[in-house]
Amino acid sequence: MSKLKYKLLVLLFAASISAIAKDNYEDPYKGYDESLYMDMELNDNLMLPKVGNKEHSAVKLYMNRLAQDLARRHYTVDMMRNDEVVLVTIPSDELFIPNDTLLAPVAPTKLMPIVSLLKDSEMMKVVYAIHTDNTGSSSYNMYLSHERNNSIYDWLLDNISEDLIVIPYEFGDTEPLVPNDSREGRAENRRVEIYLIPGPKMITLAHKGLLK
Numbered sequence: 001m002s003k004l005k006y007k008l009l010v011l012l013f014a015a016s017i018s019a020i021a022k023d024n025y026e027d028p029y030k031g032y033d034e035s036l037y038m039d040m041e042l043n044d045n046l047m048l049p050k051v052g053n054k055e056h057s058a059v060k061l062y063m064n065r066l067a068q069d070l071a072r073r074h075y076t077v078d079m080m081r082n083d084e085v086v087l088v089t090i091p092s093d094e095l096f097i098p099n100d101t102l103l104a105p106v107a108p109t110k111l112m113p114i115v116s117l118l119k120d121s122e123m124m125k126v127v128y129a130i131h132t133d134n135t136g137s138s139s140y141n142m143y144l145s146h147e148r149n150n151s152i153y154d155w156l157l158d159n160i161s162e163d164l165i166v167i168p169y170e171f172g173d174t175e176p177l178v179p180n181d182s183r184e185g186r187a188e189n190r191r192v193e194i195y196l197i198p199g200p201k202m203i204t205l206a207h208k209g210l211l212k
Helices: 003-024 034-038 042-046 053-072 107-118 138-159 183-189 200-207
Strands: 076-080 085-091 124-131 165-172 191-198
Touching: 034 165, 042 124, 053 076, 053 085, 053 107, 053 191, 053 200, 085 107, 107 124, 107 138, 107 191, 124 138, 138 165, 191 200
Parallel strands: 124 165
Antiparallel strands: 076 085, 085 191, 124 191
8 A cells, every 4th residue: 555545544534533533522512401400409500511621721721810800890709620610709798788689780890890891692591699697587598598589680681691591599698608797707708609600502512622
């Protein structure tokens, strides 16, 4: 067999392997059922969808750039799930008047920069959680979380695509970050956590090497 024919066979074989690998790729949101996500515990929801090894590096780079941009805008930002998920924490006092359930007039200035990242409804899944301190009864704090969630959710519906996957959680005072035994501690526990999770388009673009 000539060297030319051998090289051609090698190239054809490599191309066929590549095509098979591409054909085997499956959208991690295939068969998506919103009700299943809504019924999950928060930690389970944060783990889905899974990002494959091939897509991980591109997704990680993209999400790190996003986190750095938010940090420059003075948000409190953390990375989760091996840098695939961005967590933005906003003190409730920056969104709500104490003990009120309606968004304060200044709240949109804190939420809009995050919402601006969600113009493409398929790039991310958004999960957020409402937390209070332990002032008042547990039932009152759950009520406060619930009503504040309604206010945020209604605002989001007015400012994002209805196709965006948004999943809310209400925790009341059940998951404090620090003890509620000081004014500073209670203020830290009153918070809204927003998790930005890779969506179907982001993962597919990463698979194709097109995520920028």
